[in-house]
Amino acid sequence: MGKVARQVVEQAGVDVNALVDKLVRAAAAEFTTFYYYTILRVNAIGFEGEGLKEIIEDARIEDRNHFEALTPRIYELGGELPRDIRQFADVAGCPDAYLPANPHDAKSLLNVLVEAERCAIRIYTDICAFTAGKDPRTYELSAAILHEEVEHEAWFSEYLGEGPSGHFRRGAPGASPYVRRFMTAEFDA
Amino acid sequence: MAFQEVAREADVPPGQTRFLNVEGKPLVLARWEGRIYALSGLCPHQWKPLAGATIWDGLLTCPWHNFQYDLRTGENRYPSNVYPAGAEYLREQVAPLKTYPVEIRGGAVWVDLSG
Numbered sequence: 001m002g003k004v005a006r007q008v009v010e011q012a013g014v015d016v017n018a019l020v021d022k023l024v025r026a027a028a029a030e031f032t033t034f035y036y037y038t039i040l041r042v043n044a045i046g047f048e049g050e051g052l053k054e055i056i057e058d059a060r061i062e063d064r065n066h067f068e069a070l071t072p073r074i075y076e077l078g079g080e081l082p083r084d085i086r087q088f089a090d091v092a093g094c095p096d097a098y099l100p101a102n103p104h105d106a107k108s109l110l111n112v113l114v115e116a117e118r119c120a121i122r123i124y125t126d127i128c129a130f131t132a133g134k135d136p137r138t139y140e141l142s143a144a145i146l147h148e149e150v151e152h153e154a155w156f157s158e159y160l161g162e163g164p165s166g167h168f169r170r171g172a173p174g175a176s177p178y179v180r181r182f183m184t185a186e187f188d189a
Numbered sequence: 190m191a192f193q194e195v196a197r198e199a200d201v202p203p204g205q206t207r208f209l210n211v212e213g214k215p216l217v218l219a220r221w222e223g224r225i226y227a228l229s230g231l232c233p234h235q236w237k238p239l240a241g242a243t244i245w246d247g248l249l250t251c252p253w254h255n256f257q258y259d260l261r262t263g264e265n266r267y268p269s270n271v272y273p274a275g276a277e278y279l280r281e282q283v284a285p286l287k288t289y290p291v292e293i294r295g296g297a298v299w300v301d302l303s304g
Contacts, residue, residue: 025253090235094255095268095282101275112271119255119267126252 001078005137009077012134019130019138020079023070025093026123026145027081030067032089033116034060036097040109043099048106052159054169056113059152061174063120066145069182073138094119110160117153124149144178192292192299201225201298206249208240214302216289219244219260226260227300229287233265249286256283263288 010016037060044053074081082088089096097116100108124146131139154165176183193211201207201220208230209216215230217239230239232251241252248257248266257267262285269283290301 092254095271098271098273098276098279100271101273108271115267115271122250122255 002076005076006078009135009138014131014134016077019127019135020074020077022093022123022127022130023074023077023138024079024081024088025091026127026142027067027070027074028088028092029094029120029123030063030070032092033094033097033120034064034067036099036116037063037113039099040097040112043103044106044109046104049104049109052106052109054173055152055155055159057173058170058175059113059117059155062148062152062176062179065174065176065179065183066148068184069141069145069179072184073141077138093123107160110156114153114156114160117149117156120149121146121153141179141182144182147178148176191303192290192301194294194297195227195300196298198225198293198296198298204244206239206242206244208238208242211300211302215239216300216302217242217249218291218298218300219249221247221260225291225293225298227289227291227298228258228260228263229289232256233284233286234282258286261288 006016037056041053041056041060044056071081082091094116097112100112102108124142127142128139128146131142151167154167158165195209195211195216196207196218201218203220206217206219209218215238217228217230219226221244228249231237232239232253234254234256237253239251243250244260247260249260250257256265258264259266264285265283272279272283289304292299
């Protein structure tokens with residue numbers, strides 16, 4: 001834990017225990033989504049599925065990156081990840097992104113993906129609102145993740161015919177253009 | 190029908206929710222498009238309190254796991270819309286939120302919690 005790092009956030013008026021709880025829930029949602037997106041990606045096959053595979057992979061790797069970027073902040077603030085992964089999965093801030101009953105139905109697959117991203121957007125908007133003007137480090141990290149989640153939603157929404165995303169795909173899978181500066185491990189993407 | 194006064198209308202600003210404990214029964218009030226709705230205050234997913242729930246477009250969002258419920262009927266709208274069809278083991282997770290009849294009397298919110 002960073003003693004002063006936590007103290008200054010408390011002094012700014014943030015309930016740090018509540019913030020840590022939000023960050024753990026967010027990290028759990030990223031970790032479980034990374035797992036479920038792996039299953040969704042491998043099942044994205046056939047005429048319709050193959051076209052989705054690359055953006056699912058981008059979102060999958062970037063969600064893992066979000067987990068990696070969130071974890072140090074949890075410990076800096078005196079929190080910790082649950083020691084049992086089952087408990088960790090149960091506190092995830094978003095529902096599990098299950099493979100649809102018919103995995104070859106691309107629209108069902110896309111609905112799972114777009115709703116998962118919408119849930120993530122709600123999570124990071126909440127953390128940004130909770131920390132704005134009080135905890136610049138958590139705010140910037142959450143805002144960076146939010147930028148990527150918004151792009152993920154737009155990609156999947158575009159496939160559903162809800163309008164253009166305005167973006168092109170990443171240059172390399174899971175490049176995390178906003179979050180990479182928060183990654184503590186070596187980053188090759 | 191056993192209506193009882195639980196809050197003042199002004200306690201539930203437009204577009205917001207208010208979590209109450211009425212004689213040991215958790216209750217959430219929500220005001221959407223000029224109308225106040227009363228629903229059970231515990232999310233049926235993991236029986237967590239709905240204090241801090243938000244509303245948008247007629248849906249109430251649980252702050253714990255972002256499950257969403259129709260304010261008018263209590264039906265789960267998310268993630269029931271993306272859970273695999275026929276997955277019986279998930280059905281319990283997306284049970285509806287109980288709704289209660291509401292009447293406004295002289296600026297007060299009356300709810301029938303007997304049902």
